Amino acid sequence: MAVPPHTTGAGRTTAGRRVLPSAVMLRRADQGWLEVISGPMFSGKSEELIRRVTRYQLARVPTQIFKPALDDRFGTTEVVSHSKLSVAAEPVETADQLLHAVLDRTVVVGIDEGQFFDDGLVDVAAALAGAGKQVIVAGLDLDYRGRPFSPIPDLMLRAEYVTKALAVCHRCGGPGLFTQRVVESDELVVLGAEDAYEARCRRCYNPDEMVQSTFAV
Numbered sequence: 001m002a003v004p005p006h007t008t009g010a011g012r013t014t015a016g017r018r019v020l021p022s023a024v025m026l027r028r029a030d031q032g033w034l035e036v037i038s039g040p041m042f043s044g045k046s047e048e049l050i051r052r053v054t055r056y057q058l059a060r061v062p063t064q065i066f067k068p069a070l071d072d073r074f075g076t077t078e079v080v081s082h083s084k085l086s087v088a089a090e091p092v093e094t095a096d097q098l099l100h101a102v103l104d105r106t107v108v109v110g111i112d113e114g115q116f117f118d119d120g121l122v123d124v125a126a127a128l129a130g131a132g133k134q135v136i137v138a139g140l141d142l143d144y145r146g147r148p149f150s151p152i153p154d155l156m157l158r159a160e161y162v163t164k165a166l167a168v169c170h171r172c173g174g175p176g177l178f179t180q181r182v183v184e185s186d187e188l189v190v191l192g193a194e195d196a197y198e199a200r201c202r203r204c205y206n207p208d209e210m211v212q213s214t215f216a217v
């Protein structure tokens, strides 16, 4: 079983000295943990999730990937990135349903579009990690109004590893931290409408840009 992506491999030698004894390596092999990949739209979150999961699949580590059943942008049984990378995924409607769909033999649990799950995902991810699974969740950390997008922020607090992905601002090319909605809608999420959003940097982001006329009296 592999070590986390952001750590030095157990047992690796530096300057001729063994960093970790083999006992630690064995114990680590049974350990679960939680990784979160967060950021705005167009920051490559799904692509990073696919990359990490595929690496385990190449090593024949048992994996399962889940996605919220409501996200049917590209078909219901795959996670597909903007650059058309894909991996097979099981659609589930709730965090509880996800928990019960995880098989005993599964080592790596990938979850895409985590922001579309209920708050129960925080406890479910913690329970899976506690049971020795390596849980990788990708999701939006902020909604189009710049508010925390539950349950991703809570997942980040409970995670061993957090990757905050940035997009490129569609207006100026700066660091894209926010998801800007560029069509009028009061819905929290406009599904399947990539054209309805842009990535924006701190300077170019304006949460009132498109909702102003809707809310103005």
Ligand SMILES: [Zn+2]
Pocket (backbone or CB within 6 Å): 169, 170, 171, 172, 173, 174, 200, 201, 202, 203, 204, 205
């Ligand atoms: Zn900008």
